[in-house]
Amino acid sequence: MYKIVCGASGIIIVLSLAYGVATSALYASGSIPVIGQNMVNVSFPLPYLAQPVDYLSVASVIFFYTAIRLWQNKVAQWSHLELASIQLVAIVVAFASAYEVMYNFMLWGSYFSVQVLYNNIAANPLNISSPGPTPWNLVFATKVFMSLFVISGYTVYFLRKVHQVRGLPDAL
Numbered sequence: 394m395y396k397i398v399c400g401a402s403g404i405i406i407v408l409s410l411a412y413g414v415a416t417s418a419l420y421a422s423g424s425i426p427v428i429g430q431n432m433v434n435v436s437f438p439l440p441y442l443a444q445p446v447d448y449l450s451v452a453s454v455i456f457f458y459t460a461i462r463l464w465q466n467k468v469a470q471w472s473h474l475e476l477a478s479i480q481l482v483a484i485v486v487a488f489a490s491a492y493e494v495m496y497n498f499m500l501w502g503s504y505f506s507v508q509v510l511y512n513n514i515a516a517n518p519l520n521i522s523s524p525g526p527t528p529w530n531l532v533f534a535t536k537v538f539m540s541l542f543v544i545s546g547y548t549v550y551f552l553r554k555v556h557q558v559r560g561l562p563d564a565l
Contacts, residue, residue, distance in 0.1 A: 395463050396463065399455075402452040413431060416431040428527065428528065428533065430533070431445075432533050433445075446537070450537060450539065453540045454540050461548075461551055469555050480552040480553070484545075487542055497523070497531050501518065501521065505518075518531070
């Protein structure tokens, strides 16, 4: 079952990314496109059902989980140094992605507050992007970084379980 689910989610990831790359030029505003805008402004297969970024983020988590389950016995045979190194990187990635998610929610709250104070009209959350030299669509960035947080958090959990099963001392 894990092989089928892993393969299907891998195909969904590739198709979502192909759609994003193929349509990115259409959503470029000026010389600097808003990263992920094209993955948020379309609902597929039905209106208001799901966006390509939804498929990408869910499929990424499912792909990672099923791939780990398929490779868990091989991963458990890696050296203590390799496991500890990967666990350390996963903790850093979990921290950075959690920060990005919180930052994006802070930006959303700020944009909505400004809209309400000055215009009395709430902005469309699908069109809000982060400031900076290369803007990111906040819906896209939040979903991608939340997926990254779940993946890295599960990696830490999985590697702790490997350490416990093998009877290794704590990695960190």
